Amino acid sequence: MTITVFIRYQIDPFKRTLFEAYAKRWLTIIPKCGGDLQGYWMPHEGTNNIAFGLISFPDLAAYEAYRARLRTDADGVANFASAEEHQFILAEERTFLRQVTA
Template sequence: MTITVFIRYQIDPFKRTMFEEYARRWLSIIPKCGGDLLGYWMPHEGTNNVAFGLISFESLAAYEQYRARLRGDKEGMENFGHAEEQKFILAEERTFLRKVEA
């Protein structure tokens, strides 16, 4: 069963550009580590402090393997470190979803 991790970010609205650069770096890191990146979405109009990311995996086990590879990935760890230093992510929520099939 494929699962999709839906990540909801609360971001500092005055640091949206920094978050967008952070998300852009994941575009190559996530696939390299085994995730099927569906994309990142930035605020456009309306709420200016919420962004989203969606990543699919074959299973929860595949997600756990991805997380292990990510912890060993230099670029990934640098990206996490940059986010912590700059504090442009105020909160992050992860929801694991499965597609409704007929």
Template sequence: MTVTCAIRYVIDPFQREAFEAYARTWLTVIPACGGDLVGYWLPHEGTDNIAHAMISFPSLAAYEAYRARLRADPAGAANFALARERRFILSEERTFLTPVTS
């Protein structure tokens, strides 16, 4: 069963470019650590402080193993540290979804 982690970010709209750089870093780090990155989305029109990401995994156990690899990865750890230092992410929520199939 595939599980997709949907992340909803509340970002500082005045630091949109910083969040975009953060997201671009994950484009290579997440797949290298075992996540099937569906993508990152930035605000375009309307609400200017909500961004999204979706990453799929074969199971919740695979997600947990991925999180451990991500935290140990030097580029991943540096990206997490950058977000904490710059404070362009105000909050984030994770929801785990499964696809509807016939």
């Protein structure tokens, strides 16, 4: 059963461009580490401080293996460090979803 990790970010609305660059760097890092990146979404209109990312995996074991690879991947570590240094992510929530309908 495929699972999708739904990540809800609360971002600093004055640092949206930094978050967008961070999200774009994941486009190569996530697949390299074993995730099936569904995409990232940025605020456009309305709420200006909420963004989303979705990544799919065959199962929870694949997700755990991905997280382990991510922690040792030089590009992944650098991207996490950038987020911490610039503090554009204020909060992050993860929800694990399974698809009901296609």
